[in-house]
Amino acid sequence: MSEVRCVSGVELLMDYLEGVLSVEMHAALDEHVAGCEKCAAFVASYCETPRIVRDATAPPLPSDVEESLKLFLRARTTAFRRN
């Protein structure tokens, strides 16, 4: 098998993490990352990115939006049943 470079490792990273690569390709990437400080650093930050963005974008439901929803649904479901 040809030697893995960082660029092809990055290209296959999500498939690698989801376990959909062939056993050989998975092993080749394991080997590359184990010997490549840059890829190890890249993988660490790639894996943390979803969590950081998730925690930073979790708005709570505002009470006025909740109240409007309640009034809206009461009016519309009553109208829906009448029809």
Next chain:
Amino acid sequence: MIVSTVEPSDEALAARAASGDDSAFETIVSRYQARIYRLACRLTSDTDAPDVLQETFLQVYRHLPSFRGDSQFGTWLYRIATNAALMHRRAQMRRPAASLETFLPRFDDQGMHAATPAELQIAARADELLDRRLLAEKAREVVARLPDLYREAFVLRDLEEMSTADVAQTLGVEPATVRQRVHRARLMLRGFLSNLVEVRS
């Protein structure tokens, strides 16, 4: 008298709501409204999310009699909410988004990372190194700037933490397509966080 303290399942509530029990429908709404609001904010905007929320539960109410239980109730509801958000967004004039391609990783002629390990690692600590409010503001801006196809896949897969298979089913595409879109989004966002830390420190 023995009072059951076990919460009724979504499916049981759905069946009761479908047969006209409004209190069961209200329980479904209160169980899911915060999650659907969050999803709507992530797929549209704070301004549009209240409309998407209302539209979603109205659709749920109307279609409850046709809920067959082939999928889990939550998955079914998320599909309705996702479609409501995407319909809403398509109805809006889309602003041309500044390209996030600039945040993709760079490689040298040998196909090796151009940045140093320290530079490549830094995005992993964005939440330690940046002010929380600034990060929240920038993160929401950048998710909104993602190309639509990447944004919907990333929001469902990584922010709402659905499985790749469920995202594929919800969006009507192959799992491999979901992986490819989520991957592009992660690369862009990773680079964006990295840049944000460098600029701010």
